[in-house]
Amino acid sequence: MKRFIFFITLICLLCTGGCSQKKPSNSVEDLSMISSIAFDYISEDEVRMTVSIPQSTGESQEITQNFSVNTSLIQEGFTEVSSQAGKMISLNQLRTILFSEEYAKKSDVIVIAKHFYRDATVGNNIRLAIVKDKAEDILKGNLPNIPSINMYLYDLLQPKMHTSFSPFTTLHDFINSETSTVSHASMPYLEKKEESIKIESVALFDGGKMIETISRKQSSMVQAMKGLDKLAPLEIRLDKGLDKEELHIELIENKVAIKSNKNLNSPQLSIRIKLQGSLVEYKGNKDLIRDGDFAELQDDISKHVEEEVKDLLEKLRKLEVDPVGFSDYFRMYYKGKWDQKLTGKIISSVEYKVSVNFDLLNTGIIK
Incomplete structure (x- = not known):
């Protein structure tokens, strides 16, 4: 009986050894x-x-x-x-x-x-x-x-x-x-x-x-509306007839608040963007040491960026694309299954109310 158990054990070990062989892996x-x-x-x-x-x-x-x-x-x-x-x-x-x-x-x-x-x-x-x-x-x-x-x-x-x-x-x-x-x-x-x-x-x-x-500037606005905290440097040219200004702004911090009216038949979105940045370089006629000129420049920048955002949103409306994800502000209030047709309906007909507030933190180099 012991001899039989010995032979069975030996056979199992030999089989196990044969099965454990692996092909060498590729180096x-x-x-x-x-x-x-x-x-x-x-x-x-x-x-x-x-x-x-x-x-x-x-x-x-x-x-x-x-x-x-x-x-x-x-x-x-x-x-x-x-x-x-x-x-x-x-x-x-x-x-x-x-x-x-x-x-x-x-x-x-x-x-x-x-x-x-x-x-x-x-x-x-x-x-x-x-x-x-x-x-x-x-x-x-x-x-x-x-x-x-x-x-x-x-x-x-x-x-x-x-x-x-x-x-x-x-x-x-x-x-x-x-x-x-x-x-x-x-x-x-x-x-x-x-x-x-x-x-x-x-x-x-x-x-x-x-x-x-x-x-790239439009894409930066897309990133702002998606909630990115820090944005890429921004170059702005303000043209008011004879009064032309060039600005380079860095270290831009962003806060955005978006609300919908929850109405799919007459969709509306309120977009409020608050930006802060350092004015690294300025070329223009304003005396930025004066509080009045500095405040006027901030207001001009806010209006300029606001118009650029509105132009971008109009372009996205015509293309019927939504890289930001605006449709989600309506989907979360919709009872039922959401699909691409509903997204297309929102993007093609939504009315935007945009406000931008830009705060300059310092004046940098003035020319």
């Missing part, structure tokens, strides 16, 4: 770690995909390898890239996804966004952006002052105080906004300027497609 040296991907429009059924793969020191004379393929399926494109690179493709280090303006307007960006969103190896904090011309040219462009385009894009699309006008859209942000019934998505809009790349404006989306852009 980093055996993988091509994609950092950035660009998508350009070819046709309704085909997209040009460009991937950027940073190289470790000593492995290649090139700092970055780029591969482009035309494909109808993203995963098929990765297979083709793997054959070109000679290594298995990995998305663990993916940081940036770029779309050309043509692709964003003609195709459904959310289809690609959802593909990566469902991939467990891809993080949700990947930054998304639109490129004015070909997105491929951004990754392959020869920019002398930019040794690593991947690190440059990663830094460019990170939130900073002087660029807080930008939404800095992540993969999660885009999916969340585009599937929401009370708001629309937006993305930074990049342009290649001489030897650098800049965020020149902000792209607005509806139904997964880009429809229009708004300026």
